[in-house]
Amino acid sequence: MAADPLTSAPISGPTQKRADGVWRLAADGAIIAVCDGPATLLVPTESVRVLTVELPLKSAARRVEALPYAVEDRIADPLDAVHLALGPSVGPDLYRVGIVRTAVIADWVARAEAAGLGHAPMVPDALALPEPPDGQWVVGIDGARALVRDGAGGGFAMPLAALPAAWRAAGRPAVLADGDGLPPELAAVATPVQPFDAAASLAVPALDLRQGAWQRQSSGDPLLRRLAWIVGLGIAAHVGIAAADTVMTGVIADRRANDTRALVQQFAPGTPMDGDLADRVTAMLPAAGMGGATDRFLPRLTRVAGVIQPLVPAGTVQSVRFEGDRMILTIDGDAALAARIQSALAASGVPGTATGDASGVVTVTAGA
Template identity: 50%
Template sequence: MTSRPAAMGAPDSGGPSLAGVWTLAGGRLIIAEPGGPATVLVPSEQVRILAVDLPLASRAKRIEALPFAVEDQLAEPPESLHLALGAEIAPKRYLVAAVRHEVMAAWVMIAEEAGLAHAAMVPDALALPRPDEGQWAVDLAEDRAAVRAGDGTGFACPPALLLPAWQAAGRPPATAYGGPLPVEMAAGAAELDGATLADRLLAPALDLRQGAYARRRAAIPNFWRRFGWIVAIGAAAHIVIAAADTLALRAIADRRAEDLRAVTAIAAPGANLSNDLAGSVADLLPTGGGAAPDLFLPLLNRVSGALAPLAGSIAVRTMRFEASALTLDLDGTDPGLAARVDAALKASRINGTVTRSPDGSIRVTARTA
């Protein structure tokens, strides 16, 4: 991602299967690199990218355990999200992506109508080279910044949040793969990875086209393709509505408990599970290390995505992360900005508060739960 892709228009939906790397922006497919594997890069603002421990023997078992492994890191019920399992980034530690079903269905429909049903679908932050541990690779453009961290995860945010996020993350050495970085960040730059974008996507770290959204090898008539996705989107909406019903939640909880017992029996044969299922499973988990879970980047990714439409109206004065709370002090001249920020947080289902300080700044406090 040495530069922003040049707009070449959406591909002809009636043409043959297309190769090359495409970027999905504003509902349009834009060519980023004509050669290389067929790949669609989607905005990382709408994808949660996590690093998850999955000490299970097979891919099938890891996929089965995914909803339980990520449930505490998500603000939405796992059944309302499409979960995709990626590459192993450390021993028994894997990349995992979470995206809303309705968003994923819309992306797949756009790709298939453009003749890219066979293309991989990758969050654009993961198209950056993976830097060394403790470093960042950054693609900074006029309207957004995409970041890939040394642990293999990534996120995207408005440019105004890049420097505060870097400072809150401990000022990791950062290498620019797009526009010039702020002077403070550029001071620790490493040598650029010389591989092309197509080279890096020959074996992407994570492909969202899995499960119900797996790639299609052969084209199907346009009418049936539209009909199928209408049915899929309708089904996803009914799942979300049903999840809000108390009786349905009870049934889901019971089913999860049985599933968890089954997975635990596979991972730890002979384990004695008491009526306190959560406590029993917690006792089986490995101890040591003492490191707190990485809550900062996932929360920052969600807040950045929520505030992205307001990026031109705000400037970040300070950013702090303590315990499970992210605090941002914002400057802005719009008298209605506080209300717009509050509405943006609520629309993204972020647990947070927005207050105006005596000095005129706006304080945003967002919490992981």
């Protein structure tokens, strides 16, 4: 079995060529070699939202155009502040998608190119794990981090201390362990993952973030240059099709806007329809309830857990739940721990409160 890029020790010395092998962007920004294999740069999944999106469109160009509309209600950041990367199909009309803030990927790309890895695919490190069957998790441990790849096509990372609560909140899916170090609660039910060739799996990346404005550099291989010419000719041949797809997308958008205006006039006669239709309709909607809680749960949990993880001992998180638009964590602790968590939330700009009670429980409530 090839070396596991999630657990291999860094490689040093002259044996590794900078342009080849699997590399990792470390927490301190350094790029280190982890194992042999195709040129690949693994980046921290904590900064990437990996999800699956339904795109029932036959044209690749049209899928790229429709992608922002398919994810805009599933992310907190404005679309102009994020980079969207469309991955391979993971089911009928379902595609893996990566979402990362523009400032973050700009920094990653600059570091990769300075390190001679401008031609390497950029892959969230959770997707270096083998893909599990539907309804199961593959979990890998990287120090104080837990990396999870799920059978639905997604992947995420979080502090190890928060993993048991997240696993319970997800319905206790079957766990396949890639290595040791699982918390006891998961270790008791986990089974070892089947041996896999990590280098072979990374030869076809599960998701390459180097797309669009952040397209990878050419590695200089003449064969690849010829392939680029062929692809270019193919793109030119399909310009007409892409143009037709664009026109049809506009027609569909106009139809939906007209349908929305008709519904507004039916249920709220007299409502003015001038200006931005989306703003008008949004202002009429009730306050957010439970709808979409699943889509908001993991990114919010990851953000809050990243703030409190240095303060919370492993195994002290009792529960995590979603109520309306709030996420609530209960933790074994005292008033002093609650005060430290409150200070950490404020310092990190994360909206939320931390309170302790006489029974030795700290309740952390995170808002939108």
